Amino acid sequence: MLEVTDLRVNYGAIKALHGVTLRVNRGEIVTLIGCNGAGKSTTLRAISGIVRAAGGSITYEGRDLAGLKPHDIVRLGLVQAPEGRGIFSNMTVAENLELGAFIRSDRDGISADREKALTLFPRLRERLDQSAGTLSGGEQQMLAIARALLTRPKLLLLDEPSLGLAPQIVQIIFRIIREINEQGATILLVEQNAHMALKVAHRAYVLDVGRIVMEGKASDLAASEDVQDAYMGRKRAG
Amino acid sequence: MDQLLQTIKDGISMGSLYALIALGYTMVYGILKFINFAHSDVVVLGAWLSLVMADTTTRALGGAGAAGAPWWLGGAVLVTAMVACGLIGFTIERLAYKPLRGSPRLNVLITAIGVSLFLQNTGQLRAVFGTNPRSIPPLIHDATLLTVGQVNFKLLDLIGFGTAVALMIGLDYLVFHTKLGRAMRAVSHNRVTASLMGIPVDRVISFTFVTGAMLAAAGGFLWALKYETIKQPADSSWVLLGLKAFVAAVVGGIGNVRGAMLGGMAIGLLENFGSAYLSSSMKDVYVFALLIVVLLVRPGGILGKAVVEKV
Numbered sequence: 001m002l003e004v005t006d007l008r009v010n011y012g013a014i015k016a017l018h019g020v021t022l023r024v025n026r027g028e029i030v031t032l033i034g035c036n037g038a039g040k041s042t043t044l045r046a047i048s049g050i051v052r053a054a055g056g057s058i059t060y061e062g063r064d065l066a067g068l069k070p071h072d073i074v075r076l077g078l079v080q081a082p083e084g085r086g087i088f089s090n091m092t093v094a095e096n097l098e099l100g101a102f103i104r105s106d107r108d109g110i111s112a113d114r115e116k117a118l119t120l121f122p123r124l125r126e127r128l129d130q131s132a133g134t135l136s137g138g139e140q141q142m143l144a145i146a147r148a149l150l151t152r153p154k155l156l157l158l159d160e161p162s163l164g165l166a167p168q169i170v171q172i173i174f175r176i177i178r179e180i181n182e183q184g185a186t187i188l189l190v191e192q193n194a195h196m197a198l199k200v201a202h203r204a205y206v207l208d209v210g211r212i213v214m215e216g217k218a219s220d221l222a223a224s225e226d227v228q229d230a231y232m233g234r235k236r237a238g
Numbered sequence: 239m240d241q242l243l244q245t246i247k248d249g250i251s252m253g254s255l256y257a258l259i260a261l262g263y264t265m266v267y268g269i270l271k272f273i274n275f276a277h278s279d280v281v282v283l284g285a286w287l288s289l290v291m292a293d294t295t296t297r298a299l300g301g302a303g304a305a306g307a308p309w310w311l312g313g314a315v316l317v318t319a320m321v322a323c324g325l326i327g328f329t330i331e332r333l334a335y336k337p338l339r340g341s342p343r344l345n346v347l348i349t350a351i352g353v354s355l356f357l358q359n360t361g362q363l364r365a366v367f368g369t370n371p372r373s374i375p376p377l378i379h380d381a382t383l384l385t386v387g388q389v390n391f392k393l394l395d396l397i398g399f400g401t402a403v404a405l406m407i408g409l410d411y412l413v414f415h416t417k418l419g420r421a422m423r424a425v426s427h428n429r430v431t432a433s434l435m436g437i438p439v440d441r442v443i444s445f446t447f448v449t450g451a452m453l454a455a456a457g458g459f460l461w462a463l464k465y466e467t468i469k470q471p472a473d474s475s476w477v478l479l480g481l482k483a484f485v486a487a488v489v490g491g492i493g494n495v496r497g498a499m500l501g502g503m504a505i506g507l508l509e510n511f512g513s514a515y516l517s518s519s520m521k522d523v524y525v526f527a528l529l530i531v532v533l534l535v536r537p538g539g540i541l542g543k544a545v546v547e548k549v
Contacts, residue, residue, distance in 0.1 A: 032445060040370035041482060048434060049433075050430055050433070050434075069433070069438070069440075070434060070439075071433050071435075071436045071437055071438045071439065072437035074435065075431075075436055079434070080434050081326045082430070082431055082434055085430035086428060086430070086434070087431075088423070088427050088428070088431070090423065090425070090427050091420075091423065091424075091427075095420060098417075098420065099420060099421075099424055099432075099435045099437075102417070102420075102421065102436050102437055103435075103436035110314075147435075151435070151436065185279055
């Protein structure tokens, strides 16, 4: 469904990605794990067209995404819930959800999807008229995901959905990620929380300083000693 | 009593003009975070285009003045001036600002000053508007509608105020109650996140410029109706008008549409009360004194939120 080949991205003189290759098949949850600064978010930003690739290619459903604007890419069903819970804090929760449906005009479909999203995240329903800036961190993350669902993604890119959240909330978010996947959306999940990400994903890639250093079935990677040492905190480097 | 009523009337009438112009500053700032210094020159264009159109049509109709002009001529001039200035606003954004989308804000600011100088000096060309002041022929017979004490409320007062208020209500509806308005607010809050919603950011920015320029044109038209002499395009009084409207935007809270309306009214009233009750030679001083006070006490403006600069 998504094929990233030898993707390179530079920020000025700094090389952020030195040739990332990965693929996501329809129906999968694929996770991209790695440390802070490894280039995980940059990979997603390049896929969404926010940063321009310096080399390599990104193909989605057989179509080369080079040169497409972010809003064109969203219209193809490739939707990202951005990091830092990029919500519109100056607007209400309801308005944020409506912006998620910006590209759609099928009223009935939108209200059905809105209903579905609010059933997944009942807390948002209680806060529909509240300004999104007053939500807690976990609720903001829920809003970012719910909003992305209203765009009706075929492939959903999630950037660090567990960042800064309490463990119980993280559990809820990951349960919902699985539910979304079971309802038909393919997911590419970027995470620092390798432990949770490998539990929920089918396949995984490990990114280190702008390169893919490991890939395979999520369960294999979770069992691998290298991954456990480096990303799951089994042993502290001494 | 008469003086009080007269001052309130003048203040509101001037304030609604400031508000119309302030809206253009505040909308562009809200979305691109830069001060469009060429905005006041679009007001000038609006005033001069209105004048030229009114002059040509009344002349063509055979009689100078309101007697020969059909009642709808004023409206037609207003709409044409707004459309023309909207197109000019679109062109300015496309040619001057869009290529600088990724560059530092200072570059855009300097470009805006350049655009402003360009418009002022092109306007002075003999083939365009020239350097002599001119006056707009009366488009409508100005009747006195109501007299309270010695204060006359005239038809033109009503038309001017009504037009300004109608445009502001329209804009408020657009920004807060339509899908396009929601997209504008989203782009203003965060351009990248907005694009991830599928919002065509560049088109929304263009649209914002067009709307601001159209309101500026309406401001210029109303200004032309209000003051009989229209000064030449590079006259310093235009700069002062633009500056005061900008102060109105800052006082109300830059980036905030309702704030600009409030700020405009506040400044119009302050200016008129100051000159009526204190000293009319200090007219401009009150406005800028208010700016200083607001910046000291409430730097975000009346309706603005204090923004914490992230490092």
